[in-house]
Amino acid sequence: MDRMISSLLPEALLVGQPEVDAQHEEIFVRIESLKALCVDSDALPLARFDDLLALFAEHFATEERIARAAGLEFSQHARTHRANLQVIARALAEVRQGVRDVHSFLRYVEFWFERHIVQDDQPFAASLRSLAMNGEAPPPEAGGAG
Ligand SMILES: [Fe+2]
DSSP states (O other): OHHHHHTTSOGGGOOSOHHHHHHHHHHHHHHHHHHHHHHHOSSOOHHHHHHHHHHHHHHHHHHHHHHHHHTOOOHHHHHHHHHHHHHHHHHHHHHHHTSSOHHHHHHHHHHHHHHHIIIIIHHHHHHHHHHHHTTSSOOTTOTTOO
């Protein structure tokens, strides 16, 4: 099953930060499973969509925590997270009201997320790596030391 999950995160979308990559993968898996659910069932699994939003919020909080721990300036990136969480929540409300098609919602979320990874998360991970290499901050996942 892991193999199937991995195939959802192409190499071009890896950021090279294990915790972040794992969460990205989990989000893509969740989007795929929602697509399948919406094709297979007439009833919209709205609670599952709320779970997806919660997963996004949790993921954004993870990136913000990693940036804070590394002492990295993250305000613009965090603003992007907040703004997009609002847009996604609004789009989901439109799905609930029946004015937006659920498949269009999922396509939008997936497109936005892929673009965010390339435009914001990959540069973020590169900054983390260069901080770690210059010895200006501990590597973000340097666990293990007592
Ligand atoms: Fe991000």
